[in-house]
Amino acid sequence: MTAEAFDLDRAWAVHPRVSIRPEPFGALVYHFETRKLSFLKERTLLAVVEGLDGVRTARDVCREAGVPEEQDARYGRALATLAASSMLVAA
Amino acid sequence: MTAVLPAPPPAKPQRLVDLFEYGLDAPICLTWELTYACNLSCVHCLSSSGRRDPRELTTDEAKAVIDEFQRMQIFYVNIGGGEPTVRSDFWELLDYATSHSVGVKFSTNGVKISPEVARRLAANDYVDVQISLDGATAEVNDPIRGPKSYDTALRALQNLSDAGMKNFKISVVCTRQNIPQLDEFKAIADRYGAQLRLTRLRPSGRGADVWDELHPLPEQQKMLYDWLVAHGDGVLTGDSFFHLSAYGEALPGLNLCGAGRVVCLIDPVGDVYACPFAIHDDFKAGNVRSEGGFQRVWRESELFLKLREPQSGGACSSCAFFDTCKGGCMAAKFFTGLPLDGPDPECVQGFGEAALLKVKDQKNALPRSAIDHTHQGAREPKNAMGPIRLTLGRRQGTTALAAAECEEDPLAGFTVR
Numbered sequence: 001m002t003a004e005a006f007d008l009d010r011a012w013a014v015h016p017r018v019s020i021r022p023e024p025f026g027a028l029v030y031h032f033e034t035r036k037l038s039f040l041k042e043r044t045l046l047a048v049v050e051g052l053d054g055v056r057t058a059r060d061v062c063r064e065a066g067v068p069e070e071q072d073a074r075y076g077r078a079l080a081t082l083a084a085s086s087m088l089v090a091a
Numbered sequence: 092m093t094a095v096l097p098a099p100p101p102a103k104p105q106r107l108v109d110l111f112e113y114g115l116d117a118p119i120c121l122t123w124e125l126t127y128a129c130n131l132s133c134v135h136c137l138s139s140s141g142r143r144d145p146r147e148l149t150t151d152e153a154k155a156v157i158d159e160f161q162r163m164q165i166f167y168v169n170i171g172g173g174e175p176t177v178r179s180d181f182w183e184l185l186d187y188a189t190s191h192s193v194g195v196k197f198s199t200n201g202v203k204i205s206p207e208v209a210r211r212l213a214a215n216d217y218v219d220v221q222i223s224l225d226g227a228t229a230e231v232n233d234p235i236r237g238p239k240s241y242d243t244a245l246r247a248l249q250n251l252s253d254a255g256m257k258n259f260k261i262s263v264v265c266t267r268q269n270i271p272q273l274d275e276f277k278a279i280a281d282r283y284g285a286q287l288r289l290t291r292l293r294p295s296g297r298g299a300d301v302w303d304e305l306h307p308l309p310e311q312q313k314m315l316y317d318w319l320v321a322h323g324d325g326v327l328t329g330d331s332f333f334h335l336s337a338y339g340e341a342l343p344g345l346n347l348c349g350a351g352r353v354v355c356l357i358d359p360v361g362d363v364y365a366c367p368f369a370i371h372d373d374f375k376a377g378n379v380r381s382e383g384g385f386q387r388v389w390r391e392s393e394l395f396l397k398l399r400e401p402q403s404g405g406a407c408s409s410c411a412f413f414d415t416c417k418g419g420c421m422a423a424k425f426f427t428g429l430p431l432d433g434p435d436p437e438c439v440q441g442f443g444e445a446a447l448l449k450v451k452d453q454k455n456a457l458p459r460s461a462i463d464h465t466h467q468g469a470r471e472p473k474n475a476m477g478p479i480r481l482t483l484g485r486r487q488g489t490t491a492l493a494a495a496e497c498e499e500d501p502l503a504g505f506t507v508r
Contacts, residue, residue: 019164019166019192021116021117021164021166022116023115023116024113024115024116025110028115028119028166030166030167032166032192032194032216032217033216035167035194035219035258037119037166039107041107041110
């Protein structure tokens with residue numbers, strides 16, 4: 001999946017076998033199935049990822065986490081990276 | 092490794108390595124040695140294992156430690172020893188961990204990996220296995236790890252492969268004797284559908300006795316570096332060789348000493364050390380049995396807080412390669428008598444050799460761990476014999492196991508498989 005392909009206007013959820021550990025700089029994200037570890041280098045991104053509930057659109061979750069609209073594309077790219085490694089799944 | 096960065100580059104670029112220098116709320120790469128008992132007596136064993144220690148954690152204590160890992164969200168632990176599978180409660184602890192959201196990767200010489208055990212392991216999605224092998228042939232392996240240890244390892248590989256186990260690893264400590272066999276190791280891994288993992292020989296534990304004779308020669312270090320660059324992410328290293336990055340292109344990984352920052356070791360009696368290669372009082376931060384448990388040791392111990400302060404490069408700071416190699420491995424320096432803020436003994440720019448020359452008169456005063464569980468008689472008297480002989484096929488009686496390296500990508504790759 002490329003960054004452009006990430007659809008902010010649909011609902012996403014964190015993969016059920018993914019665990020998120022907050023850290024001072026952001027968070028660590030670990031996928032128990034793929035053994036992949038990723039780093040969220042920002043607390044705001046952590047708030048977005050934790051907000052993904054499989055119901056609301058990713059864009060709505062970004063609003064709620066305080067992401068300014070003009071930064072949607074940038075957060076979309078970050079979420080696309082997570083989706084590409086199966087950390088996030090489309091609901 | 093995926094670093095997900097939504098923001099544009101901040102004024103000062105924040106590399107992960109910079110963030111990690113200040114430590115994390117919990118380790119990423121935690122090695123837990125379950126026992127000092129081992130059926131082998133590898134000449135380079137990092138933990139000088141052999142005999143069980145009567146003070147080792149009980150089953151209940153070990154489970155309490157696992158509960159703590161779960162609370163701290165330690166995603167997985169690297170279990171070693173000693174030979175962890177000789178603990179009678181090993182399988183019980185493994186099941187306990189994996190049913191409490193703590194993944195397990197364990198290192199073994201293969202002695203207990205029967206067809207039945209292999210099938211059981213293959214059925215558990217939260218377990219990874221590493222079989223230690225230090226020679227692509229018995230002639231190279233057995234003098235290091237002990238008689239029949241090659242056959243034992245290969246039988247275990249066959250059993251895992253037959254059971255349909257996915258992504259198991261062959262873990263190799265790189266030595267002067269086996270670096271010419273890198274392609275053969277790769278062929279063995281391919282034959283069993285395993286992944287190859289290469290790690291660095293450390294002068295820790297019994298490794299101190301044989302380091303002079305086993306550690307790669309300078310030209311072999313270059314050969315190893317070129318081989319690693321050519322194989323890229325296909326071969327794991329646990330970020331073991333970051334000192335080689337000073338040859339030029341950095342190797343995959345964070346290239347940072349993670350001791351006390353992202354890495355630590357819990358030994359069989361519950362003592363917590365800054366890294367698996369540093370079982371010595373100077374690097375002991377506390378014990379999991381003390382009040383506040385492991386979490387307090389990790390977050391509050393004086394030693395770990397000190398290790399998380401910005402480190403001075405000392406003699407290395409003027410070197411053009413300091414930013415890639417960061418002065419190399421703390422434990423390698425310590426056990427060869429070098430200052431911790433100077434070059435690694437195997438510095439590829441040659442500064443290590445020069446530094447070693449300066450301290451060569453102090454060889455008898457090198458720091459040694461007081462922790463030694465070596466089997467009686469397994470350590471050959473070295474006096475009249477001259478140096479320990481590692482000429483192929485000539486060594487007898489001394490057997491082996493070192494399952495204690497920093498098992499997995501604490502800092503490397505971050506693709507943990």
